[in-house]
Amino acid sequence: MRDKQRTDLAALLALVCAVVALFLANKYLDDYKIRIINLSGIYVTLGLSMNLINGFTGLFSLGHAGFMAVGAYTVALLTMPISMKEMNFFFQPIVPWLANVEVGFLPALLAAGLISAFLGVLIGAPVLRLRDDYLAIATLGFAEIIRVVFTNTQSLTNGALGLKGIPNYTNIWWSWGVAFITVWFVTSLIRGSYGKAFMAIREDEVAAQAMGINLFKHKVMSFAFASFFAGVAGGLLASLLGTIDPNMFRITLTFNILLIVVLGGLSRITGTVISAVVVTVMMEALRFLDESINLGFIEIKGVPGMRMVVFSIILILVVIVRKAGLMTRLKGRESSYAEN
Amino acid sequence: MLRIENLTMQFGGVVACSGLTAEVKPGQIVGLIGPNGAGKTTVFNVITGVYKPTAGRITFSPREGEQYQLVGLSPDHIAKLGICRTFQNIRLFSELSVLDNVFIGSHLRLRSSVFSSVLRLPRYTAEEKEHYEKSLYLLEKIGLQDFRDEKANSLPYGMQRRLEMARALATNPKLLLLDEPAAGMNPQETLELTEFIQEIKEEFELTVFLIEHHMEVVMEISEKIYVLDHGVLIAEGSPSEVQSNDKVIEAYLGVG
Numbered sequence: 167m168r169d170k171q172r173t174d175l176a177a178l179l180a181l182v183c184a185v186v187a188l189f190l191a192n193k194y195l196d197d198y199k200i201r202i203i204n205l206s207g208i209y210v211t212l213g214l215s216m217n218l219i220n221g222f223t224g225l226f227s228l229g230h231a232g233f234m235a236v237g238a239y240t241v242a243l244l245t246m247p248i249s250m251k252e253m254n255f256f257f258q259p260i261v262p263w264l265a266n267v268e269v270g271f272l273p274a275l276l277a278a279g280l281i282s283a284f285l286g287v288l289i290g291a292p293v294l295r296l297r298d299d300y301l302a303i304a305t306l307g308f309a310e311i312i313r314v315v316f317t318n319t320q321s322l323t324n325g326a327l328g329l330k331g332i333p334n335y336t337n338i339w340w341s342w343g344v345a346f347i348t349v350w351f352v353t354s355l356i357r358g359s360y361g362k363a364f365m366a367i368r369e370d371e372v373a374a375q376a377m378g379i380n381l382f383k384h385k386v387m388s389f390a391f392a393s394f395f396a397g398v399a400g401g402l403l404a405s406l407l408g409t410i411d412p413n414m415f416r417i418t419l420t421f422n423i424l425l426i427v428v429l430g431g432l433s434r435i436t437g438t439v440i441s442a443v444v445v446t447v448m449m450e451a452l453r454f455l456d457e458s459i460n461l462g463f464i465e466i467k468g469v470p471g472m473r474m475v476v477f478s479i480i481l482i483l484v485v486i487v488r489k490a491g492l493m494t495r496l497k498g499r500e501s502s503y504a505e506n
Numbered sequence: 507m508l509r510i511e512n513l514t515m516q517f518g519g520v521v522a523c524s525g526l527t528a529e530v531k532p533g534q535i536v537g538l539i540g541p542n543g544a545g546k547t548t549v550f551n552v553i554t555g556v557y558k559p560t561a562g563r564i565t566f567s568p569r570e571g572e573q574y575q576l577v578g579l580s581p582d583h584i585a586k587l588g589i590c591r592t593f594q595n596i597r598l599f600s601e602l603s604v605l606d607n608v609f610i611g612s613h614l615r616l617r618s619s620v621f622s623s624v625l626r627l628p629r630y631t632a633e634e635k636e637h638y639e640k641s642l643y644l645l646e647k648i649g650l651q652d653f654r655d656e657k658a659n660s661l662p663y664g665m666q667r668r669l670e671m672a673r674a675l676a677t678n679p680k681l682l683l684l685d686e687p688a689a690g691m692n693p694q695e696t697l698e699l700t701e702f703i704q705e706i707k708e709e710f711e712l713t714v715f716l717i718e719h720h721m722e723v724v725m726e727i728s729e730k731i732y733v734l735d736h737g738v739l740i741a742e743g744s745p746s747e748v749q750s751n752d753k754v755i756e757a758y759l760g761v762g
Contacts, residue, residue, distance in 0.1 A: 197642055358623035359613050362602070366610045370667060376554060376593075378585030380615025385618060415682060428591035 188347040192338045200338060201406070202450050207341030208402050209442040211348045213396035213426040214435065218352055220424075221432035222361065224368025225294070225386040228420050232309030233393040235316060235415035236285055237278035239323055242332045242410055243267070244274040249330045257327060258320045271335040275344075275401045282397025283390045290389040292380065309420065315410040320412035322471060328411025332342075333341065345439075348395050353435055355391070364388050365433070422449075425481055430492050445477070452476055470483030507532045508553070508589075511630040513562035515737075518593075522548040526562070529653050530681070535573055535707060535714040537728035539721070545737040546717045547594055550683050553715075554591050555581040567577035568680040586614050588680035592670040592687060594717070597642050600659035607658050607669055617726045632748075637676075644672040647706070658720055663682025664695050668702075675710060684716040688723045694718060700727050725749065733757070 191203055212230065219227045243251075243264055251260050259265070268279075278305030293304040316323045323329070355361045363384050366374040375381050404410045422445070452473035461468045507531040515523040517708070523545040530536045538546050551557045553564060553576065564576040576584055590611075599607050616623075616637070618630035647652045648668040653661060656688040658669060667687060674682060683744045700723055707714055718724045724731060727743040733741040735750055735757040741748050748754055 168745055196707070266594065301520050305714040318728045354624045354626065355620070358630070359609070359616050360620045360623050361608055362610050363613045366613075367607075369601055372556070373593065373597035373599065374610075376556075376585060376591055376597075377611050378590075379610075380582045396647075489511065494516045 176384065184342070184346075188338050188342055202447060203338055204336060204341040204402075204406050205444040206443045207338070207345040208336075208399050208406070209423070209426060209446045210342075210345040210439050211215045211395055211399040211402070211443040212359050213430065213438040214348045214352050215392045215399065217427050217434070217438050218355075218364075218395075218431065219392045220390055221434070221438075222314075222352075222356055222368065223364040223385060225290065225318050225385060225388070226298055227305040227389070227392075228302050228417070228424070229289070229305035229309045229393075231283045231415040231417060231419040232305075232312035233286065233396035234284045234400030234403065235309075235312050236409050236417070237397030238404035239316065239329075240278040240281050240397070241274045241401030242329045242404045243323075244277060245268050245271060245333050245335065245405065246329065246331065247333070253328075254324050254329055255321070257324070260324075260460070263427060271333075271340070271405065275398050278401035279394040279398040282400070283394035286390045286393025287386055294385040294389060306417065306420075309415070311356045313412045313415050316415075323412070326412065328409060330409045331401050332404055332408050332410065334405060334408050340407070341402050344398055349394075349439060351426050355478045356435070360384070360387070368433075376470075388446065420487075425477055428481060429484055448477075449473065477498070498499065507534075507567060508715065509563075510549075510553070510566045511563045511565075513549070513552060513564065514560045515545070515552055515557060516560045519544075521737050523552070523559075523734070526734070526737075526739050528739070528742070529607075530713055530715050532713055533707075535703070535716070535727050536730050537724035537731040537745075538715065538717045538734065539719075539724055539731060540734035543736075544734040544757075546734055547685055548737075549734070550591060550685055550717065553591060553683065555579050555584045567679070582614070585677055585679075585754070586676070588679040589683065590674040590681075592667070592682035592685055594685040594689065595668050596663075596670055598658040598666055598669060598673070600657065602657055602658060603655050603663065604650055604669060605638075605641055605645065607656040608641040608672050608676050609637055611673040612640060612678075614677055618661035639670075641676060644675055648672045648702075653655050661739055663690055667691070667699075669707070671702075675706065679710075679712065681713045681715065684714065686717055686719055688718060688720045696723055699723070703727060 175390070187495050192200065195203070196302060212234070216230055219225050243291050246254070246266060246268070248266055248268055251265060289305070293301060293308070296304055317326050319325065333417045356364070363374070363379050366377070367381060367384060371381060426445050427438060429445065430437030430439070455472040455476065456468055458468035507560055510526055510528045513523055513526040514521070527547065536644045538549060540546050548557065555576065559577060562577070565573055565590065566576050566587060567573045584747060599610060602610070616633060618627070618633055622630040642651065642654070644693070645654055648671065650665060650669060650672070653665070658666065661669065671684070671687070684703070688699050691699060703714060704727060714725070728745055729745065731745055731748045732739060733754050740753045740757060741751040
């Protein structure tokens with residue numbers, strides 16, 4: 167009893183501290199840093215959403231970039247002012263039913279999540295019957311198909327030209343607000359009976375099914391929630407950047423999220439949050455590795471992409487030395503139950 | 507309760523079970539015995555829907571007047587109808603806590619939607635509380651209440667077996683299938699197990715169908731025994747009838 171109250175109090179305290187920190191950051195930091203904070207929030211959402219499928223439900227899915235693309239384009243097309251649409255679609259006019267639509271950010275984000283979740287169910291129905299690496303390949307293929315389709319549907323997505331001038335609604339409160347909602351949602355889901363059923367599927371499918379858990383229904387459920395949040399995060403990203411094109415949503419994007427999830431630990435909520443922030447900040451902080459470095463006596467030529475090598479090495483080390491992730495406590499308490 | 511008619515299960519050219527007919531009556535403890543590789547676990551896998559039989563019918567009537575054809579149903583559907591099992595090679599949710607293992611057993615009886623679970627609506631929390639109370643009661647029953655926060659795979663072997671039974675009981679079964687519950691247990695533990703099976707049978711009004719290698723266990727608690735050898739039913743009857751059956755002795759001792 168005391169245990170649960172203490173956890174709730176700690177969570178509340180952490181939330182208050184986070185809000186104050188965000189408030190101060192928003193007031194005193196420059197645009198570049200605020201943008202990194204925004205990105206961190208978006209990556210928290212993405213990391214948790216991927217962890218729900220790959221960590222808690224134990225399904226190896228690599229389709230995140232695809233769901234993000236769907237969300238990003240939904241938000242872009244729904245929030246863009248009508249005049250801006252005309253400017254963007256000079257090559258071929260936009261489909262008439264989208265030409266005169268302009269909605270607020272919140273409904274656009276919700277639409278992004280729902281369309282993405284709907285697509286998740288549609289894709290999930292056939293591919294979730296596959297296991298492990300087959301599932302990974304199928305979902306990876308799905309993400310690539312989305313990208314190729316978006317490149318070629320000129321009158322819907324403006325194709326390879328991309329979309330410019332998407333209104334910048336995303337600020338610290340949006341990106342972190344969504345991140346907090348995701349943390350709450352995933353935590354609450356995992357503590358409940360459905361979340362435990364997800365973990366049971368991860369532990370042993372045969373036993374889970376023998377205990378009456380409908381594997382297909384629960385896998386699709388987990389997949390739909392994850393794609394919902396991936397879609398919303400994609401929408402936030404589109405609105406943060408202001409410019410999107412299909413090539414943004416390549417496998418490398420999914421890889422970045424996977425990196426966050428593995429470093430933070432599969433099935434670790436706190437781990438994912440911390441790792442999302444650390445990885446996003448490091449991605450920027452390590453930018454000097456891509457440029458040439460002058461050590462005084464010797465000059466090292468810059469190699470673009472050098473910082474990714476650092477992350478890859480860290481990832482390899484983690485997988486070899488600490489499979490459970492950097493943030494894992496030795497004894498997991500997430501599953502322990504405190505009587506109310 | 508359960509009626510198996512002319513059940514045949516072939517894997518390619520291998521006949522794991524051929525023309526089996528058996529019946530389990532409500533409230534009985536029925537044993538299924540036979541030498542290694544006789545096809546006993548296959549019978550369980552067919553009943554629970556893991557395999558679809560090549561031929562035959564399985565009829566399950568959890569209550570008077572209710573009848574279900576099990577062939578073609580999925581394992582989770584069969585579990586919901588009221589048949590639950592344990593596994594020969596223990597299959598617990600090993601990384602989860604002891605309590606969660608039992609708690610997950612109740613999941614199939616949950617009526618609230620996933621959204622009321624996330625939002626923790628009163629309807630859901632009431633159900634969750636009920637499930638937890640039941641799980642704690644079952645843990646107490648099997649004497650594992652002090653280990654409830656331990657990981658399932660950290661328990662010693664005998665406890666894991668008992669935990670599997672508690673998890674199966676959490677699904678509210680009418681018919682409990684036990685696949686070698688006494689495997690790897692010493693005589694003392696075996697004795698406790700037989701008492702335990704009888705006890706839960708009374709308390710939860712169960713019908714029990716069990717596979718067992720330990721002859722003492724089966725002979726002690728079963729009202730009826732079926733003997734399989736190479737997928738064929740070679741004898742059936744009360745323990746004493748089976749014990750004195752020539753074919754059974756032959757199958758077990760290899761006399762011939």
